[in-house]
Amino acid sequence: MAMIEIDGLVKDFDGFIAVDDVSFTVERGTVMGFLGPNGAGKSTTMKMITGFLPPTAGRITVCGFDVWDRPIAAKRRIGYLPEGAPAYPDMTPRGFLEFCADIRRLSGADRAKKLDQAVDRIQLGDVLDQPIDTLSKGFKRRVGLAQAILHDPEVLILDEPTDGLDPNQKHQVRALIRAMAPEKAIIISTHILEEVEAVCSRAMIIARGKVLAEGHPAADGWQFGDLIAGPGRLDAVFRQITTGQAQGEAA
């Protein structure tokens, strides 16, 4: 059974089709990259998978639970970093993570261990007691990441997880995603194509709500259909697929 199953997903915002008949599955051990121009529908798809927005049509199952029929069961198994990493500005990272731990019913030694682990993995120790309001953009994102991995979920949905992070932190977060990958099904969206090569085992290029291409690593780079991108050349393939213009050496 795939951990995430999406079938015929459609989102219609009062006549504007933001997601148009998207279907795919993600297995345990997979890191799926969502690529696509601004407004492609990446975040909207993630909001539906995590049960925030109701789909206009289609079915989403997470770990066997239908997100709309069994929302609580599905949400227990998901860790989600929403776009922009929202967090309560008047709380400290410590208070915020404890709140999430409360809602997720973590208790006793397990709770303490998971809180420590999340803080440790995201390196939040220095700012734990500083109001989130006063944190830098990168630290805010890290607080959001810590919240997403807190309960060691089977499914991780991360909307632009490394946006705003410094190079060291980017490196750190990518290493973290790779380390978590074997036990989880992970979807990340990103505009950084080197990130796809660094952490993803599959990728989908989406534009105007439709899946344009699916790719995976091949012997000599990344393969999207009959297009092959050599190492570091994903951007040319991305441009070609999303704009329809052949460019550079992608062929």
Added chain:
Amino acid sequence: MTGTIAVFRRELAGYFATPVAYVFICIFLFLSGIFTFYLGNFFERGQADLKPFFMFHPWLYLLLMPAIAMRLWAEERKSGTIELLMTLPVSLPAIVVGKFLAAWVFTASALALTFPVWLTASFLGHPDHGVIIAGYIGSLLMAGAYLAICACISATTRNQVIAFVVGVVVCFLFTVSGSPIVLDTLGAILPRAAADLIASFSFITRFGAILDGVIDLRDVVFFGSLMALWLFANAIVVDLRKAG
């Protein structure tokens, strides 16, 4: 339950995290003092009861309850945390109730701090403590109804100022619908039954009955069902307008 408690605790701590809570409690105590001792002629009446104190509560709440409830949902929308909250494993009713309870308990603590008024009355004479307790219970019930109204209104917008202003207007309608001026006007233009119906929704009429010292079950049911109704509406509004 776990979810409600977690939301409740976060929300209540949120009230006390900023100086606003303390400023608010001071304003509350100051205004109840003014209303009671100055406008209410507490000393001149020569009667040791708290009627003047309680009589002003509807008017006090009219302004203060929208101020307490305005941030409950509007803030959540504005900062985008609503997306986080709604994707945590907690049901919408649990969130709605947790938020409401936090605002209500906060109000209750402000109300509890008015105990010196009670002490003053006991010191000056021999008030009927049963009537005073009824007054406190009635006041708390009424505050809950105002808060439920304002929580629902807060869910319709991301702007706290709008939530406050609309909240005051709606609370005002529920407050004055039983006042003599409104009743006389309505009586002139509406059939008797309709005017009576509107009057029966008046917080002042209901609260006034409780202040006489009898907590009638019907009045409790009135405030209780108003709270339930508005919190139900609150959940529906959040559900429909999640994304906006």
